Amino acid sequence: MAQPIIEFRDVSKMFGRADGRGDLLAVDRLTLDVAPGEIVAVLGKTGCGKSTMFNLIAGLIEPSSGQVLVSGHDPFRDFEFFRGKVGIVFQGDRLMPWRTALANVLLGLEILDAEPTRARAVARGWLERLGLGGHENDYPHALSGGMRQRVSIARAFAVEPELLLCDEPFSALDEMTARDLRAEFVRLVRQNGKTAVFITHQIGEAMEIGDRVLVLHRPARIALEARPTEAEDETAREALRDKILQVLGHEAAAGTQA
Amino acid sequence: MIANARLTRILRGCLSTLVLAGLWQFASLFVPHYLFPPVPDVITRTIAILFTWSLLTEVLITAARIFAGLLGAFVLGGALALLIGRSPRIEGYVTPVLVFLQGIPALSWVVIAIIWFHGTEFRIFFIMVLTTLPAFTFQILDAFRSMSKELFEMTMSFRPRRWTLFRVLILPTIVPGILTAWKVNLGNAARVVVVAELVGATGGVGYELLRQQQLFDMAGAIAWTLQLVLFVLVVQQTIVAIEGWALRYRAVSERAI
Numbered sequence: 001m002a003q004p005i006i007e008f009r010d011v012s013k014m015f016g017r018a019d020g021r022g023d024l025l026a027v028d029r030l031t032l033d034v035a036p037g038e039i040v041a042v043l044g045k046t047g048c049g050k051s052t053m054f055n056l057i058a059g060l061i062e063p064s065s066g067q068v069l070v071s072g073h074d075p076f077r078d079f080e081f082f083r084g085k086v087g088i089v090f091q092g093d094r095l096m097p098w099r100t101a102l103a104n105v106l107l108g109l110e111i112l113d114a115e116p117t118r119a120r121a122v123a124r125g126w127l128e129r130l131g132l133g134g135h136e137n138d139y140p141h142a143l144s145g146g147m148r149q150r151v152s153i154a155r156a157f158a159v160e161p162e163l164l165l166c167d168e169p170f171s172a173l174d175e176m177t178a179r180d181l182r183a184e185f186v187r188l189v190r191q192n193g194k195t196a197v198f199i200t201h202q203i204g205e206a207m208e209i210g211d212r213v214l215v216l217h218r219p220a221r222i223a224l225e226a227r228p229t230e231a232e233d234e235t236a237r238e239a240l241r242d243k244i245l246q247v248l249g250h251e252a253a254a255g256t257q258a
Numbered sequence: 259m260i261a262n263a264r265l266t267r268i269l270r271g272c273l274s275t276l277v278l279a280g281l282w283q284f285a286s287l288f289v290p291h292y293l294f295p296p297v298p299d300v301i302t303r304t305i306a307i308l309f310t311w312s313l314l315t316e317v318l319i320t321a322a323r324i325f326a327g328l329l330g331a332f333v334l335g336g337a338l339a340l341l342i343g344r345s346p347r348i349e350g351y352v353t354p355v356l357v358f359l360q361g362i363p364a365l366s367w368v369v370i371a372i373i374w375f376h377g378t379e380f381r382i383f384f385i386m387v388l389t390t391l392p393a394f395t396f397q398i399l400d401a402f403r404s405m406s407k408e409l410f411e412m413t414m415s416f417r418p419r420r421w422t423l424f425r426v427l428i429l430p431t432i433v434p435g436i437l438t439a440w441k442v443n444l445g446n447a448a449r450v451v452v453v454a455e456l457v458g459a460t461g462g463v464g465y466e467l468l469r470q471q472q473l474f475d476m477a478g479a480i481a482w483t484l485q486l487v488l489f490v491l492v493v494q495q496t497i498v499a500i501e502g503w504a505l506r507y508r509a510v511s512e513r514a515i
Contacts, residue, residue, distance in 0.1 A: 060411055083417040094412040098430045098507045107426060111416040141509035159416065 003072070004033035005163060005195045006057060011066035013052050013220075026052040027220040029066065036162075039189060039196045041210025043203065045248060049220025050199045051091075054167045057197060058088055070163065084112045087156030089169040089185075093148040095140040101127060101151045102136035108159035126154035130184065146177035153181070157188060164189060164196040171201070182208060203244050207237065215247050223247050295477035303481035313466075317485045320455065320462040323379070324447045324489075327386020328440065334387065335394025336436070340428075342395070343402040352395075360392040364450045368457050382454045389450045390443045397442070401435020402428065437501045441494060448490050 013027040026049045034040050044050045055061045056068050059075030059082060068074065073081045087108070095104045102123055109119035127136055130150040140148055149169060156164060166185070170178035186209055189196045198209050206213045207228040215224035224247045231237040279297050286294040307313040338356075342349040367388050371381040405428065413427045455464020463486050470478035 058411075058415055060414065079417055086415060088412070088415045090408070090412060092408060094408050096409060096427075096430065098505075107413070108416045110426060111413075111418040111422050139507045139509075141507070 002036055005036045005038075005071055006032070006034035006197065007067070007069040008032045008053075008056075009067040009069075011056065011063045011068055013049075013056060013061065014064045025219040027056070027063070030221055032214065032222060034195060034197060036195050037193055039186070039198060039209060039211045041206035041213045042197060042199045042216060043206040043213055043244065043248075044201065044216035044220070045218070046201060048216045048218040050201075050216060051167055053216070053220050054165060054197070054199050057163075058086065058165055084108070084159045085162050087159055087161035087164045089149075089153055089156045089164070089166040091168045091171060093140070093145075093152040095148055095151055095155075097140050100137050100139055101132060101143065101147075104140070104151050105154045105158050108155060112159060123154070123158055126158050127151070129188075130154050146173055146181065149173060149181060153185060153188075157192070160192075162195065164194050166196065166198045168200055170205070178205075185209070203241055203248075206244075207241065213244065215244055217247075292474055292476055295480070299477045300480045300484070303477050304484045307481055307485055316462055316466055317489065320451055320464065320486065321489055323382050323386065323455075323462065324444070324451050326383055327451070328390060328443055328447050330383060330387040331390040331394045331443065332436070332440070335391050335439075336398050338391075338395045339398035339402055339432075342399055356392040356395055359388060362388075364389050364453050368454050371454075372458050378459050381458050382451065385454045386447055386450060390447055393443055393446065394439050397435050397439035398432055401432040401438075404435075405431045433504055434501075437497060437504065441497050444490055444493055444497070448486050452486065 008030045011027055011030045012025065014023040014025050016022075017024055028049075030053065042050050042053065052061070056063055057070060057075060059070075059079075062076040068076070070082070071085065075082055075086075095101075096107065099107065102120070105123035105126055106119055109122060114122070124136060127133060130153060132147060132150055132154070135143065135147065140151070143151065149172075153169070169185075170181050173181065182205060188194075196209075198206070200206050200209075211227065211229050213224075213226045213228060214222050215226070217223040224244060226240055226244065228237065228240060231240050282294060283297045286296045291299075307317065338352060342352055364385065367385045368381075371384050375381045375384060409427060409431075413423060418426065451462070452464040452467065455462040456468050457464075459465050463482050466482045467479055470476075470482060
């Protein structure tokens with residue numbers, strides 16, 4: 001197996017509670033690898049630590065114990081190394097309201113000091129590819145939710161990152177728009193040979209997107225690892241779906257008993 | 259629609275000014291002119307100042323003092339706000355001092371400046387900076403603290419250098435606060451500069467007001483006061499125009515509040 005692009009080694013993350021009632025364990029001795037070019041869907045219920053895991057990979061927070069490595073480097077400490085290497089699509093579009101659609105896509109390229117003419121051409125290209133040609137000069141408030149999320153996807157892809165991280169990027173959209181964007185996203189990831197970690201709470205979405213699906217229990221630890229691509233037919237996929245549902249349901253039952 | 263609304267607003271403003279002028283003129287019919295000079299006299303004196311270079315120079319001197327003081331307070335206040343925003347420890351030291359400064363009246367600063375310094379211009383600059391510094395600092399600090407955590411994390415995911423982070427995120431975030439601070443402090447500065455000039459200067463609108471008081475010339479006093487009012491109005495409108503351009507991205511609801 002090739003050197004993993006993401007490595008979690010016995011990682012735990014604790015947060016102090018705001019009301020002073022001790023610490024909250026969000027990630028519990030999590031160990032996992034993600035291979036280059038792989039799309040991993042991370043599935044779990046709300047509050048199971050998916051977003052904490054996401055923030056650890058993105059280097060936005062530091063593990064309490066254990067080690068997180070991305071491309072062999074610590075994403076929290078090696079700030080410079082990750083310039084332009086990671087593209088993130090967040091749950092909300094997180095567009096800068098003072099920037100037009102084009103300027104929002106240009107953001108990452110500006111930060112990476114890309115040559116301005118080339119950067120504009122790249123940003124325009126991504127907007128075109130995502131069906132936003134003609135909206136380059138629109139401010140975010142003039143775009144629909146789906147269009148704004150497309151802009152944020154374009155922003156993440158424009159820097160040509162090695163790794164794409166997506167935190168429930170389509171959860172706030174209507175089903176039709178989400179389905180279209182999902183298909184577009186998978187096509188773009190595969191076409192460009194990217195590695196992606198896709199966080200979701202929808203089983204269907206996880207199975208559609210992921211080469212591998214990780215089901216997390218609270219606090220974040222792997223309860224099930226499945227490969228939807230290996231399910232040969234619809235019956236096998238249904239069986240896998242039932243199994244995932246059972247694991248998620250088991251956690252819910254455990255939570256109720258607790 | 260928008261042009262109509264603007265025209266209505268201007269007409270309303272003109273109407274209330276005309277009513278005020280009418281009341282003044284009415285009063286001038288019944289009381290001595292050294293107390294309530296007729297409106298045409300005031301207008302004539304006001305225009306004379308605007309079109310006489312030696313008199314207009316006095317207005318421009320005051321304007322330059324206001325700008326210099328505000329610029330000094332803005333630069334210092336902006337730097338302090340960013341330092342405080344970055345470090346709670348610095349906040350612990352600096353904020354009490356700023357609150358203390360806020361409580362000192364402008365007139366006290368005038369007295370202190372006259373005792374401490376010799377040069378007129380530096381005295382006025384010192385007074386202007388000290389009286390407007392806390393407001394600039396707190397307003398820019400508020401704007402800095404309103405920075406979205408989501409946008410900050412999104413920007414940091416691209417790993418920007420410090421200056422780039424300031425340029426692409428911090429500066430656009432604090433621009434509305436900076437513009438508000440300028441609007442608020444402009445009025446304060448216009449009041450303070452007159453006090454400073456009244457006591458310690460040999461030129462400017464404040465000095466001219468002192469002369470009108472010594473001559474018991476009410477029309478002159480009002481005409482000089484109006485120069486300052488006109489100056490504040492022009493600068494306010496310029497800031498509003500800049501604000502309209504800089505914040506053009508903001509969505510405006512068609513329904514009025």
